[in-house]
Amino acid sequence: MPATISNPRRILLVGPRRSGKLTFLKALTDSLPPNIPESHAGLSHELKLETQYYSADVGVWVDEMPEEDGDGDGKGEGEGEGEGEDVEKGRQKIAWSEGEPGNPTTEEKAPTTADMDEPVPLPTASFQASTPSSTPSSTPEHEPAPPTLKEWTSTYLSPLATEVLQALGCIILTYRCASPPIPLLRSLQKITTNTAFDGVCLAVSLAPQTSPEAAGDTCLHYGFEWVDFNSGRRGVRNEFGEPAGMDRVREALEANDWTSDPAEEREEAEGEGLEGIGGEMEREMAALRLALDAEEGDEGEGGEEDVEKLEAVMARLLMVKDMGDSVSKEERRRIAAKAVAELMKS
Known part of the structure; x- marks a missing residue:
């Protein structure tokens, strides 16, 4: 029976x-959420994933990205199923303190059938990271301007968004233009980096x-894998058998890792023994030195080769330790674990 992942990343x-x-x-x-607000910023849903190894109910958070020039890259036709993303005049504020991006703070109502197909005026709201939204003015000239792409990106890069971003396990960008929207990809790359x-x-x-191959290369340049939504029916593979x-x-x-890494668990792990990753490296090297000393007295076949392997692993562990803050703790742990695993295989 597959293990259940509690509190998976989003x-x-x-x-x-x-x-x-x-x-x-x-x-x-x-499926879609039962009550779709007029603005899709702050919408949330759930994806059930189940493999032979795990099962998880993964939360899906939805947010709207501003266009770079205000005219829109997505100049396609209507969205179909509930996709009434027609107005960006106002914007639901992002209330990071609620723990989810884009939590709407203005009153929402369930859209009617007409809402799905026709543009619907969006209630004006301010787009702020932490302060309450201002009272909308009744005159259009006093409506707060929608956020620019730069402002949207800065909000996600602010300290207030740290906890939200740490809870993410996947970022998906959708677009309806003939080539990947580079400004949006660049914005998301800043956030992921x-x-x-x-x-x-x-x-x-x-x-x-216009060019699927070029689209794939462009997205890859910004750290994203390109996927063609309309490429074939379910169960049909491409020319490469994929x-x-x-x-x-x-x-x-x-195939993604959805297990969360709560801050308190990280702090507890970093405070144990010889303090975090530095202590782990010291323990690994101490164990390897003992093994190396034992090998020096071994005159059996392959003894010299084994000693060389041990020395190589120790050098890699020292390199990882010296990386310091230039590489994340998680990455250093992965490198160290890989080095030791390779040694054990040999």
Whole structure:
């Protein structure tokens, strides 16, 4: 029976208005939230993942990215299933203190059937990281301007967003233009680089691409894997025998590590013994020195070769220890564990 992952990391689904976020969400989860607000910023849903190794109910957080020029990259047709992302005049504020990005703070109402197909005026709200939204003015000229892409990115890079970003295990960007939206990819790359993000990053196109190969290269340059939403039916593989479309999305998500790493567990681990990763390195090297001393007295076949392997591993562990803050603790642990595992195999 697969193990159940409690409190798994979340998925952040982003994209500009009319980019296909809810179309993608419906295809991924086979459902939509029961009450869809007029602005999809702050919308949340759940994805059930189950493999032979684990099962998890992964939360999906939705946020809207501003266009770089305000005109929109997503110039496609209507979104279909519940995708009424037609107005960016106002913006639900991001209340980081609530623990989820984009928690709407203005009153929401369930959309009518007409809401799904026609543009609906969005209640004006301020876009702030921590202060309450101001009372909207009744005159259009006094409406607060929607955030720019730079402002949106800065909000995610602020200290207030740290806890939210640490809870993420996947970032998915949707778009409906003929080529990947480079400004949006660049913005997301700043966020993932700033937080040393180690989860899955996918860029999903819901419109035909001018050059699929170029689209893949562009997304890869910014740390995202490109996926063509419309590439084939479920269960159909591409010319290389690989899953494509939504099959590839699900494969990437199922292969991801969803286990969370609470801050208190990290602090406890870092405070043990010889203090964190430095202590771990010291213990590993001490054990290897003992093994090395034992090997020096071994005259059996292969003894000299084994000593050389031990010395090589010790050198790698010393290198990891000297990396200091230039490499994350998680990455140093992975490198050290790999070095020791290779030694044990030999």
